[in-house]
Amino acid sequence: MKFKLYSRPYGLISRGKHYCGGLLICLAVSTNAIAGASVSAANETSVKNSYRAAVTVKGTVVDEQGLPLPGATVRIKDQTGGTVTDVNGRFTLDVPDLNATLLITFTGYDPKEVKASDTEIKVQLLPNSKSLSEVVVVGYGTSKKANLITSISSVKGDALAERPTTINITQGLAGKAAGVNVMTNSGKPGGNPAIKIRGTGSINSSNNPLYVIDGVVGADPNAIDPNIVASVDIYKDAGATAIYGSRGANGVVVITTKTGKKNTSDIAFSNTISFGSLQRKVPLLDAEGALEMFKREYEYVPGRLAPHLDPTNNFARKDELFNPDGTPKYHTDWQDEATQLAVSHQHSLTFSGGKDDFTILANFSYKNNEGIMLNSYAKQLNGYINIGWDVKPWLNIKASLNAGGYQSNNVDINTLGLNAVREMYEFLPFLPVKYADGTYSRKGDYPGAEDSENPVKLLNSVKDVTGRMTTLGNFVGTFHLSKNLNFVTSFSGQLGSNYENYFSGNDVFGVSQQQGGVAQRTNILSSVWSNEDYFSYDNTFGKHHLNAVIGASWYDYVTSMTRAGAENFFDNTFGYYNLGAGSVIQTPGSSQIENQLNSFYTRVNYDFDGKYLFGASFRADGSSKFRGGNLYGYFPAFNAGWRVSKEKFFEPLLPVINEFKLRGSFGLVGNQEVGNYPTISLYNSTQSIFNQQKTSAVTLASFGNPDLKWERAQQLDLGFDMSFFNGRIELGADYYNKVTKDLIYFVQQPATTGYSGAYKNLGSIRNRGLEITLNTQNIVTSDFKWSSGFNFSMNRSKVLDINHDIIYTWGGRIMEGGPLNEYFGYVRQGVWTQAQAAEAAKFDRKPGDIRYADLNNNGVKDAGDRTDLGNAMPKWEANFTNTITYKNLSLYLDLQGMYGNKLLNLTRFIMTGPTINVNSYQEVLGAYTPTNQNSQNGQLRLPNDSFSDNEVGDSHYIEDGSFLRVRNIALTYRFKKSMLEKIKLTNLSVGVNVENAFLFTKYKGYDPETTSFDASLNQGVDVYQYPKPRTISLNLTANF
């Protein structure tokens, strides 16, 4: 039986049709199996009916606080049949006689058995003391945490959203899981977070994890609001990720969204208002300090006078800016002027509930987050609906739809250019925001200073508005083919429309004045369709328990980009709304990229008596990015666990150690995230000029490698989980050794080939590390509780093989034998003193010039004098949270620490050179002078005074970034239930948060957790970072 499922017509619609064909066949065949299943269901019903109902038991199930617990399952022990509690926690159940035992269960609570009674029963369920009975989502299924033998960190949805400024999921994950490094690299709304799960494994391929949202593999995590997330499970070892095959090498982040609960109804309404302000200031010069700096620069040549002191220099604004004695009239603190009190608010409204066979959740949320830089913001509007329905005894469907819009204004674009954030640092403090005549000051108003607009004008005149509109729809059908076998089929579509609109007016010097204003619009449309079909089987044979999954998936990705722009606008009214108004048209751009994946996967888990646990998974992935024999890649993994605490010999220890599990996994996972079309040689279509006109031109662009295949990450993980004193202490630890081989590596070629290189599977990087998680309930009394969470991670990377190449990064280099993110540069030894004049002369330097170590002892300063200067990634990082509850009041404290991470402070480099012509750090006044020769800063001078070097990334600008941050303090008051009942509320709480409350660090920039470039290879490179705010929030949550 062979038929052509995909006849390959071009275009999406026809391809979709073929999918449908595939589904129908699956359904048709499945229905037969379902028919069989429903027959057996009917038989069970008749058995149930044969009971003669003798007694009717009534009762209420309440939670630990004595409040009704709707949706709890009540059934007769060892028999089928049962019911669930209603919205008031009440149930009614017919039992054969009063000898029956009722079993009451509810997810997250310990089950309880009670004798049937003819009087009203009140059952109180207590929350699981052991989180081990929690359920964790694993690839294509779920697993009890107790039986988990892979390395998965789970984060609850509430924890994800506990910091009020969180606007995306990645931001919310910061500090939540060991081995998951989330750097919140910017202070702007959204935080520009970068996530690394167990280090950077790739040089030319992506280092981002794979995201799975409700089973939609390869979903965009930014497309959904953290509000609607029920839990996030982060897969770290190969045992967990291998079932995601060619996309799992950087870890997998599995997001499960919220659903309604059966037989409940709830309205939840939460509101937050927050106020952000500059957390700390960078020690820049004030007006007098900046003038002193210029004075000294001029005095480098004795008798030379700075413009403000030179009576013969009558520059245009002199009298407006200076008193006759040269003292400044204005004292502007640009860190104040360019920032604002950022007022943000977030609202979320959720309706959730369900009936016996139906659940629904609908959420609507709106966030409007202001940034602390003027005019920066991020807004998000999101709507979400999730429906679950047991349509038939043999069929459950789930349908979810998420639609939202996001928009932000990026004031930090053009990182190395004269942008607003840079000018906040560099603008001269003796210049006003505006002169009395209403014009904005420019730096060049002081002669000799680098000319640029002031930050306030830039923030008001340059707009870079990026945004997206996204829709994620997912439809899942689960067929209960038999008691033990399910067939799951899902279809999902993700549609995205991203845009970037840029406008800078015709009066913005240095940015767009030359062009007479610039406006650009870029639109990117993307559509991703995927289909997953799998069978899952679960059965117990005596002490043997077997769970298996087998399935297949199809994934189709298309994205297209269109860009247009214009320049030379006679008026700024047009903004980016009317490109036609510009008289110079920029070359338009467009492109379309497609790729497809087709996969088959299986996983088998077996355990004996819940004691010896084994698992194996396998995935075959076919990718359109590769060709021929490499079209498909194969990714196996094995894991095993031993619950030592279940052994007889362990029994004496059980009162202390309730749970002790050893586990290990080994497997192979792939990474295929290389740019598009690396297997095909491409020509580049460009333009040559002839006769002052653009003419079409074509050049060689890239050399395709038809033999290219996946990167393989081979990972060993060894770990244990322990639980002490009935779950009061839970300890888990993992050691991992992950070696990425066959890197999709851009192999450099001799230029004589005509190409800089080509992608080849070559090279290897190792990441090794240790992760420890410790959760404790330190004090548990009825009124006072204190619990703590602690996680600790360390990772060490090493480049094992990259073809002996050396790759230069910002201020660093990557080479064999060394770690990634290593800085590399000159060693500054201070400044040549007058006593060293003779020695300095050998290097062509004079006293007052910066002195660099001549490491290769060849008597000249050259590239051979550079050396390793430290690493940007922390030696270790740790997060420590505490929740202290006294009656209805709870206090939450979140501490974040990182140790040993170095930064390249390029901001300070640019601003403290000897010939600085912008504002500077206060340290520059400690620069060499004949009376202060012992300094790290070269003698101040004008740019065309005798030569002086100041090397990018020299040791003077590599700073220690170790820090301790009080990341979040939250104080919450929950009103008593008894009070609330009167006003028909089930819950009401109010709270106050302080985010980024305190930062302890020696770092001289705003914040040591930063980078201005790609975080995987250039973490810690600080070029005029957007400062991080301290945010105080008030919140109110109510449930009806």
Place this chain on the structure above:
Amino acid sequence: MKKILIPVLILLIAGTSCKKFLEEKPNGLLTPDNYYNSADQIRAAVNGAYLGLNSPFATGIGVAVSSVFSLEYITGYTQRPRPSGYEDNQFIQLTGLDQANGTLQTFWTSSYYPIENCNSIIANVSKSEVVAPAVRDNFLAEAYFLRAYYYFQLVRLYGRVPLKTTPTTNLENTQLERAPIEDIYNQIVSDLTTAEKAGLPWADKTGHVSLGAIKSLLAKVYITMAGYPLNKGNEYYQKAYDKAKEVIDGGQFSLFTNYADLRNPSNYNSGEHIFMIQHDENTIPNIMHFTLMPYPELPISIQPSYSGAMAPAQAFYDSYQTGDQRVKEQNFYFTEHAKYGDASTIIKLPMPYIYKYWNDQAEISGRDGSNFPLIRYADILLLCAEAKANVDGGITADATALSAYNKVHQRAFPSAAAETSITLDNVLKERYWELAYEFQTWFDMQRTRKAFDVANNKIVDLIGYKAPLHNREFREADLLWPIPLAEVQKDPNLGK
């Protein structure tokens, strides 16, 4: 259970027929499979081969930093008003070149990348039948000329370099040996003589390769072969003279009357401009106008802040003889300029700056779209005179040589009488003054092994001469650049 297996089977079977689902679709992208099928495609590929001419100007640039300036820094007659890093300083101060110096890499890749484009064009177009043979030969002539130009750039800078004339078909065995210098010159001559035989017009106003450009480049190649390092002597001086004479006798080119005409856009690719790098304001702008502005910046243009790349050494500026029009204000140099937007305010410059590339349009638009001259008729005239002076033993009275020399000299000194005999040294000095800061001087110094001792107004041996801005005298080791370090690492043969 049997029934359950059926869907499983279907899924698996569906998988086996999924090859087409996984086919790569490079939408809108050009690949070798769909190229060289039409005249337009060939035209576009040939146009692409010109882009390398501008690469030394445009690769790895910073604020007033570009590798191309190194060709002037190394002469020692050029200062850099804006301080720079050690890479530029190695040229400016002549402290010896570090193999990792980025300029070395820039010129290397700026030559070999376009050479590969030429190789690809020559291989594919030679066998093409989609265009008539005459049209095909003209396309090929452009590619041969450009390949010769790029190899000429390479061999003069680095000496022995790999000689690769066929396109790369796989990335195995990509390590090549360095070829003897003579082989490279023979290939250059061969390419140029092949190009010469095609039917290209004498001049091309649009800026494409012309017969005049081919013959002129050949003349430059011959005179270089006559001198160092091949030292082929009079036979090649004669060839250079003959070829230059062909250009002169062709009658298609002439000197402009005024130096300002060199900068006039309506004169591009005609008159004195035999071959130029083609620019426009937006797509491929020229860097020269803005980078040569005074530093610290002075408000003499809308965009004065990317300034300070080059200025003449005062001693060189002073070496021009009294009355030389080339040092008259706003011909080749300037010492003052009107303030931007305020013609009545004159701003004095602290020292002379280069005015050769000033673009009046760029001053107000902020964009420099002026062409850059690669081969000027003045160069060919002086080359003609120099070649003949060599052939004749250091002094000549040849009518063609005299006429050629006098045209250039009398433009600079309009009232001077025509010379009746010229010495080699006088021609060489004239070349320094006339071709200053056009990235030609270093190649003259290399092939003649002579320098212009500006302090004493005489031509001297290059080795042992300390130029005005250098820290020390020239040594033989300074004459060729080392092969870039990264290239030696990728191809260890290059270290041999």
